[in-house]
Amino acid sequence: MRRLVVLALILAGCATVADSPDYSALPRWTTHAIAQARGDVRVLPDGRRQAVRYEGWPTQDFGSFRTYAYDDARPDVPVSKATPPTGVSGDAKKGRALFLSRAKAPCTGCHLVPGADVWPAGNVGPDLSAIGDRRLPEAYLYQQVWDPRVTFPNTTMPPWGASGAFTAEEIVHLVTYLQTLKGPIPPEQDAERNPFTRGRPTGFGDNLDPTNNPAVVLAEDAEKLWNAPGPNGRACANCHDGGATRSMRGAATRYPKFVAAYGRVMSIEDFLTVHGPERTGRPLLAESEDNVDLAMLIKMASNGMPVQVDVTSAEARAALARGKASFYRRIGERNHSCADCHTPERGANKFLGGRMLVDVTEGLTRHFPTWRTSQGAAWDMRRRFQWCMTPLGANMLAADAIEYAELELYLTSFDNGKPMSVPGIRH
Incomplete structure (x- = not known):
């Protein structure tokens, strides 16, 4: 019982946050991000x-579905009862x-079949073999x-039919296939194929x-950018003695x-988008190589030091409440939230396809920006957020959006006390 109480307190956030998020006093923000x-x-x-995203990313517009935008007041995909169509x-x-x-x-992202x-x-979902x-x-x-919420209101499985991801006829074919899956299940030839082993x-x-x-x-090379005067003749080094x-x-x-x-x-990356041009005249747009590389250089200076983000001031508490609400907010065609993948009682520490889902209570942010071996590039936390939006069937927000900043603050609160280690390296 004590362990459950502790876990509940952890999932409520490392900080005590306001119960009801207040969205009334936020400033209007004009993005300073690259076009993509x-x-x-x-x-x-x-x-x-057509959605404008990074090169190689899908361009499908998911404008019919809710996003993380604070002014997006659309409800969840409505719960929908359905019966198989006749004549199919x-x-x-x-x-x-x-x-x-x-x-x-x-479907194999969550379910094993032969x-x-x-x-x-x-293995986020049950074995269907x-x-x-x-x-x-x-x-x-x-x-x-079609919509498992009719039977299981708190399920993490998407409402495939209710959202329009699968047609009624396609679901009939899926059901027919599932009914053919019978034992005995042949022994595994490769233990790595099975997410349970x-x-x-x-x-x-x-x-x-x-x-x-x-x-x-890349981060070490950014020292040149740190020392190079911008269009107004000043460099980062002019105000910050001793190197980064x-x-x-x-x-x-x-x-x-x-x-x-x-x-x-x-975030550091957000701050650079406005502080850099103000002081040096050099643009440092969010998600530009200069911005990400310079952010890595700055963060590397704190490697080994414990994260200590503010979780007690009035401003921080209000932001944490909004960030927490976003973490649990279901969005997109798949009607998923961050919590569906990254909390221990849901998907955390299980495999989504071949990727182990990280537990938010262990901290998610102190390694970012991180090198993505699958992408051949360094990604900051915001591009990771944007990447998650696409498979969820939701349009992404601008990389420097306030919504993402406060979500990142909420996630980083779980890293408090843990040592920074930037840049990370992930698949």
Whole structure:
């Protein structure tokens, strides 16, 4: 019982925050981000809407679904009861293709089913390898795929039919496929295929070794930018003596924080977008290489020092309340929240596909910016937020949005007392 009480207090946030978030006094903010990171949507000549995202990212517009924007007052996807359509014959082969389709989900991100081609499978949801043996009514299975909230109000499974991700006919095919999955389940030839027997990831070695982590080299090269005069003839070094390593020691441990001059919470990256041009005349747009590299250089000066973001001032408490509300807010076509993946009682410490979902109570932010081996680039926390939005079926906000800053503050509150280690290295 004591452990449950402690866990409940942790999940309430490392800080005691206001019960009801107040959105009334926030400033209007004009983004200072690169074009790909502003969350814009453009209208094509044929009238179709296309989201502007980073090169190689999907451009589908999810404007029909709720986002993290504080002024987006749309409700959750409405709970919807449904029955299988008449006159549709299920095709198990089509159902399996839909189950594995990356364009649709794939369902294997959360559920294990038989097949050597099922890789990587996750275990956020139950193993469905022999669900056909349960002889569940087709109408019941249809409803669970269409909108499982009818039966399980707190489920993390998306309302696939209610949101329009799958059509009624496609769900019939999925149900037909699921009914074919019966035992005995063949023995695993590869323990790594099965998320229930797969080993926990071991990491990528020393993240501060420049021969192992390319982001370290990028950060060290940013010292040139630190010392280079901008268009107005001044450099960062003119105001901060002793180089970034000495003058910035400890600074990053306090970010994100409320910055009175701008009336909002800011990360180091946010602050650079406005402070840099004001002092040097050089633009440091959010998600630009200069911004991310300089932020890494500044944060590296605090490596080994404990995170100590403010969680007690009135401004911090108000921001934490809003950030916490965002953490639990369900958004997008899949009607998911951050909490669905990153809290111990939901998806944390389980596999989503081949990726182990990190537990928010262990801290998520003190390694960012981090080198993404799968992307060949250094990402800050905001690009990671934006990346999450796309598979959730939600349009992203601008990288320097206040909503993201306060969400990052809430997440960073769990890192308080833990040592910084920037840049990280992740897949």
